[in-house]
Amino acid sequence: MTLLGCSAAGAEDAKTFLGFRLLDLENQTVKWRTPTFGRSAIVTYAFATAPVETPGSRNCASMLPPAAAYDASKINKRQFRSEVAAAFRMWEKVADISFRETRDTRAAGILIGAQARPLGRAFTNVALKQGTGEKKVIGRSLICINPKQPWKVGFDGRLGVYDLRYTIAHEIGHAIGLDHPSAAGQLMSYRYDEKQTGLQPGDIQGAVLLYGPRANTRRFATTGAGAGGVPSSDANRGWPFGIGDGRVTSSPKAIDPR
Numbered sequence: 605m606t607l608l609g610c611s612a613a614g615a616e617d618a619k620t621f622l623g624f625r626l627l628d629l630e631n632q633t634v635k636w637r638t639p640t641f642g643r644s645a646i647v648t649y650a651f652a653t654a655p656v657e658t659p660g661s662r663n664c665a666s667m668l669p670p671a672a673a674y675d676a677s678k679i680n681k682r683q684f685r686s687e688v689a690a691a692f693r694m695w696e697k698v699a700d701i702s703f704r705e706t707r708d709t710r711a712a713g714i715l716i717g718a719q720a721r722p723l724g725r726a727f728t729n730v731a732l733k734q735g736t737g738e739k740k741v742i743g744r745s746l747i748c749i750n751p752k753q754p755w756k757v758g759f760d761g762r763l764g765v766y767d768l769r770y771t772i773a774h775e776i777g778h779a780i781g782l783d784h785p786s787a788a789g790q791l792m793s794y795r796y797d798e799k800q801t802g803l804q805p806g807d808i809q810g811a812v813l814l815y816g817p818r819a820n821t822r823r824f825a826t827t828g829a830g831a832g833g834v835p836s837s838d839a840n841r842g843w844p845f846g847i848g849d850g851r852v853t854s855s856p857k858a859i860d861p862r
């Protein structure tokens with residue numbers, strides 16, 4: 605499958621085709637709690653409160669408390685927490701996945717911090733739970749943002765400065781099992797262009813496929829996976845151009861997806 609071929613399709617076809625893509629780790633799709641599509645999950649999250657080392661993690665291997673990333677941009681803790689909470693809510697509102705903050709940084713399902721070794725803009729590292737089942741589920745996701753890059757709250761057209769809420773929401777998408785479907789058009793697309801805020805139809809389809817619809821958004825569930833839901837090994841083409849220059853890996857042994 606080539607992404608290039610899609611541009612020749614009609615707008616509607618292209619939209620469907622590029623709607624979403626599921627993460628493919630160790631040749632399987634991944635989600636929280638149970639591998640079964642459409643089953644709900646509750647995931648805890650925490651903010652790093654001290655340096656966190658995750659040996660073997662290709663990205664986010666060394667993390668610092670997130671203040672290292674937002675302080676320099678004159679964003680305060682209250683604003684940062686509020687933007688992160690809003691990013692989690694975007695996904696909660698459409699799919700049956702819920703997020704609970706915890707102070708237990710060791711036990712948290714998703715840990716958010718700043719990169720100790722700045723690179724790119726933001727990364728997500730998804731690690732699978734080592735289990736005995738046929739299919740593994742996500743055991744932990746790390747989200748790390750670059751303290752050497754400027755950050756902002758809200759869009760203002762300056763594409764060199766990424767909006768925190770949008771960026772974190774994109775990284776949460778990876779943290780729950782979604783990959784980049786395309787260059788642009790969805791929140792999970794890898795290009796940062798400030799052309800839309802919030803989740804787009806493909807993002808919603810992907811999250812609903814994985815976790816089921818939030819009760820009042822069942823209308824989104826009828827769309828089905830479509831071709832865009834087929835995991836593909838060439839998912840990561842084009843990463844250098846946007847938010848998604850965060851690679852998503854399951855283990856140090858993972859093959860470089862590019």
Ligand SMILES: [Zn+2]
Binds near residue numbers: 778784847848849850
């Ligand atoms: Zn990405």
